Amino acid sequence: MTIETKRTLRTRRWTDGKLIDEDFALTEVARHLADRDALVWVDLWDPDHDDLLALAREWDLDEHAVEDSLARGERTKATLYPTHTFFTVYATHLRPASDPETEEHQSRLSTTRISAFVLPRGIITVRRGAPFDIDEVVRRWDDNPDLLRHGPGALLHGLLDVVVDGQFETIQQLDDTAEELEDLLFDGQSSTKRIQRRVYRLRKELVELRRVVLPMREVINAVMRHRAEHPLAPELDSWYTDLYDHAIRATEWTESLRDMVTTIFETNLSLQDARLNVVMKKLTGWAAIIAVPTAVTGWYGMNVPYPGFDEPAGLITAALVIVLSAGGLYVLFKQRDWL
Template sequence: MTTVTGRLWRDGEPQDDEFSFDAISDCLASDNQLVWADIYDPDHDALRALAGELHLNIWAVEDAVAPMERTKATVYHTHTFFTVYAVDSVTPPADDDISSTLSKHRISGFVLPRGLITVRLPSEDGVEFDIRTVSDRFDELGGQQYGVGALVHALLDVVVDGHFDAVQTLDDAIEGLEDELFADSGPRKGLQRSTFRLRKDLVELRRVVLPMREVVGAIQHRRIDAKTAPELDPLYADLYDHVLRASEWTESVRDLVTTVFETNLSLQDARLNTVMKKLTGWAAIIAVPTAVTGFYGQNVEYPGINTAAGFVASSVVIVLLVIVLYLMFKRRDWL
């Protein structure tokens, strides 16, 4: 079901009770007003009608509702279109080694000279993005005096902060795997599945984190070209730095999870070699009494046959050889 919320500022003062979706065109036409309209689960026909009213690029509108759209930013003559993915960390059940630890929320935006229109689609896992955090971040910045650039910055800043939290969650999970990997009792049974799940989550996260450099760079260059609100330039520079750090951190976590995966395989091979070495040692020890008793079990006459002395002699030989082999293998760490 389509839900529309929004905020309106006039001369830098909030006038949220006067916001009307039907009057967006009039609000955008006024030089002293700033409007933000958020459309959740949009109706395609209604969105196309709004695009025609605001002269939005029709292909950008299609991209806003198209499935599996990638993170990107496109600059048009009258507006800028972008698609980003906010990410939340979720905690699967303790015995669940398959479910993802990340929840993605797709947000598309049309940046106009005096307004921002965001389009959000429902999340596949049912976890919804709290759009109020963007509004709160904008108010903390005091962005009314800086126009739509501050509003876009608030949205992207919240998204990038979510990326940092997601990378931190994956990093902590990998550290937990490392502790299990080198535990004295050995790794638990589901370690391999947990590592594979983290690798899948990391691949999904990289797809939304790495292209953020393109999005922030395109919006910043558009602002610089238009020479609007130069006071925001340091904030956008800091935001771009955060995007770079998140990208680098994601790459380092990728190397870590690959190392954990390969190390686990190496440790499994080492454990298998140790087991085989011990089995071989015990097999050699067990072969001694088998050989001795087999010798005395021959159907031929030999010294000590059918006598107590022969039994004692064979038993002593078995015990001595077993002790010698055990001590020799133990000294060489074969047992």
């Protein structure tokens, strides 16, 4: 995904699906919103709180919705107000694993919160957080100019479509990471500590991703339900149905990926237990072999006379007992794959 350079304000105006003007001043927004034939888009990136409140009063936006667009940690949701509909969604992307600021156990997931005020003749987007490829949204609108004749619903569809596609891309990258971990599990040369750190990071990223992906279907469902209650531009119904299907697929993929990571985590623990059992089995076998010469030398080291005491035959006998007993145990354990 291409990340744009920072532009704090973007504006556009269409009439009958044709682009008429762009990058006009905020002072002209209210006039364009009052035009029955106009379709307006205003994009604000990290706006100042007081400035946004002032603009909200001019554009007749609900103050509670404005506060939600600026508050930290706001959840993904859709809320219907008397004059507009308010949405909050999160775009996602993964930072490169080679990023020096990202430790091996730290999450690579970055999110951009996008709040949207859907008005009768336009849409106002407020973005906070990491950069987001808003140019891709504009390209989607330019590729389907006929849809823009159907009002702000077309603008909202283009925005949500890019967000869902970005979440798909993130899920795909996490799925690739999970497959790499599966290969590392059965690679005898891989460090167990490294695998544990990477599994922990992947689980952390999935938890963060689920928080923003799972509610998306409810947001899109709310849009479709609202459109059913106020039937306008039925030409957009199939587009929103397809978008809802994509959101469902993203949700199911995220859930299946979580199950896969859980399986990898449990498999890693099982393999560690199996390796530990092998080590303990080998140590036990060698301990049994070493116990034989220890027992024999201990017997012949007593300070009392015994058969062969102070005679060459005693030394030979002791050596034979040690070699034959230890060798017999070694062969027996080797046959049973204990060594």
